[in-house]
Amino acid sequence: MRRVFSSQAIQTAIEKSLPDLQKIVGNSSVRTQESVRRQFARDESHFIAPPPAVVLEPTNVEQVSEILKLCNDRAIPVVPFGGICISTQQIIGDPVLREQDFVCSVKPSTTRIALNDAIKNSGLFFPVDPGADASVCGMVATSASGTNAIRYGTMKENVVNLEVVLADGTIIDTKGKGRCPRKSSAGFNFTELFVGSEGTLGIITEATVKVHPRPQFLSAAVCSFPTVHEAASTVVEVLQWNIPVARIELLDTVQIQACNSYSSLNLRESPTLFIEFHGSNEKEVADQTSAVEDICKSHEALDFDSGASPDKRATLWKARHNAYYAALAMRTGARGFTTDVCVPISKLADVISETRSDLDEHEILGTVVGHVGDGNFHVILPTIEEDKTEHRKIQSFSDRLVRRALAADGTCTGEHGIGLGKRKYLREELGENTVRLMHTIKHALDPNNIMNPGKVLPEL
């Protein structure tokens, strides 16, 4: 069933198609210069990919449709890296806010921060915050999440309508053009099917997302614990008491050391929770804070600092956002290998403790940091790419971590997605029949397998 591409045949097909592609998007939007192509061959991760043969920069959905029609007819694969790459960054347009309906529609050029800047006078904000200033449409495709998900949900819970171009060039609106009722039971739930499909089912050319009233009062707390187990147990109890924390992030001792060094802080070097509270008045925020403080103290908290000024709060969250770079800075010349398991809350404390012990036992340099309110945590492993022995050691650690998460009824990926590297876990996680259903759906929507081929779906 899977179409096999010969790279020579693809190269020839792409070269032959260049004049037609130039007709669709204009000469200057067909980019074959090596410098441009190389920009599309790497991201922040340790992965290296071949540069695409050509980068196309369509400026509207109709051009995306025509490109896909052509690629589908000629069996040219459309991929983010390698092959033919469609950059949607030039599909521009101002965000369209529908203030009373708490939704905003954005084109692919709009990033998370640009969206928030555009609506800042409305008193509303878009909460999903994966750290990086990603394109909102890209966040849809990758099902982004981040520190705020515990209170505001992930992308899946925040997308209400999508314009998507399918493999054959068909343009659809998942809920109907321009529609944004708060609920609907009309037809199949296609919006969620495209969220997190990682380019394998369609290209997202417009997203209508939920925006939320900006909290009128914020406060933050930092609290350190003698062990990661106590820190994680605190999180479990905060959830059980139904305290609507906006963020609750765990940084283990090694991560705190890295942040202290990278962001010039002097936090106590032990497992620490960063917590943020949102409320519509000061009392509400104060009540949440003191309720969480009580829980922390019952879990042997070493301290509880909730008196941060807005400036200090900003410093802390910037340090949290820079945790990845801080971890990398621990080792000269290292790039990051990052894990991303998510487990049911009841298993969180044990799985994190076992993971920390595993790192220590195998003498692997790694930091634990995560969105523990969702049961999701990352181990950031600064690695030297060329060291094959180390790479194998880290890969074994990562395998053990995933198996531990799966044994705990969790998932191999809470928010980073499957891509290439995690396809091998999907059969074990979802079961053979669900993997087959993925292929059935993929084949129905993309019979020529041109959309990001080889990604997400494990081999049959």
Place this chain on the structure above:
Amino acid sequence: MRRVFSSQAIQTAIEKSLPDLQKIVGNSSVRTQESVRRQFARDESHFIAPPPAVVLEPTNVEQVSEILKLCNDRAIPVVPFGGICISTQQIIGDPVLREQDFVCSVKPSTTRIALNDAIKNSGLFFPVDPGADASVCGMVATSASGTNAIRYGTMKENVVNLEVVLADGTIIDTKGKGRCPRKSSAGFNFTELFVGSEGTLGIITEATVKVHPRPQFLSAAVCSFPTVHEAASTVVEVLQWNIPVARIELLDTVQIQACNSYSSLNLRESPTLFIEFHGSNEKEVADQTSAVEDICKSHEALDFDSGASPDKRATLWKARHNAYYAALAMRTGARGFTTDVCVPISKLADVISETRSDLDEHEILGTVVGHVGDGNFHVILPTIEEDKTEHRKIQSFSDRLVRRALAADGTCTGEHGIGLGKRKYLREELGENTVRLMHTIKHALDPNNIMNPGKVLPEL
């Protein structure tokens, strides 16, 4: 593409299959008695359907799988009414609560109230409340919603994992057997695809749903307004102020009259909001109440009664739940024709006002009642089925209402689903391409079109 069934051929195929079906589920679970079959030919609505030829009562998922394999091989349609009917009521088992993870898994026999009874000692509850005591798995298939959705979401937001039997008998778990992480980006989001698929894509044999901490404090308020427009505008403003009301329901003058009469109340006969507040302490609930009171008063509220005792509160919500029967009781021998549009909040006040005027202008007896916090409202029209002229008049009214909702960027159905009657609106609402995608998915999952054929999908 659509398979056409000859009813004679189906009848013959079913008769020939009876011995095999008896082997699968046992003789006593193949029910051909007319009295049993007739129970499956009606629901609460005004629709009448032919009774099924046979009702099967499998007791486990494997039997459902074998039945579907047989039906798929022999092209026997599986439908809720008419044809062959698979009742999942005998697939029994106690709800399995995972308290720390805030999820509970239920078999098809478990109803909403049974689920809440089973977990009542945990301090948790399942919030989705469509009024009727429906099977939770059935609520998944129909994407049920109801009065609590404004705070707790609809079924779509409350299902975390599903066991589903596909048309060919394949059993899948949408997120992997037994898994319940709070978030995951592993593979396609199939859970949502089956929510609201109305039996056209698979049969749900187990659902793992979210359960929430039961609010420790509740209070209610009743507030009446001079016009539906003012009542609806109040709702819009409550949302804008981000007050987390648990329910906010509108009953118009005619509905209040009906409730007064049916439930022996003496509410002021004008458009009225029933509001419920949930909180973790008394102050929180009191703050919400007074904030809403201020908004009501700024919209010319005629009164605001928030002093209800728990008993009186129960009486009010019972009256709300019985609104449908109260409306029917206004007219002897009537059955209910119910509409179900949902519009963006910004359009709600206008659309409700226009709808009320439409009823009055055409002298149609109907009540307006709805989950206005979601922009969703129903018009309940007590009708005499045999009166064809009246039926046409009501159908025209319903068409106008749907078109009004679609023009306002809303949907023809907020929570009741498409079934047969609303297929005609789906193309206008979703667009031709999205309807075609529905067919693509349907054909991929059910190539022989045996799963509830003819429902949900408009003809191509």
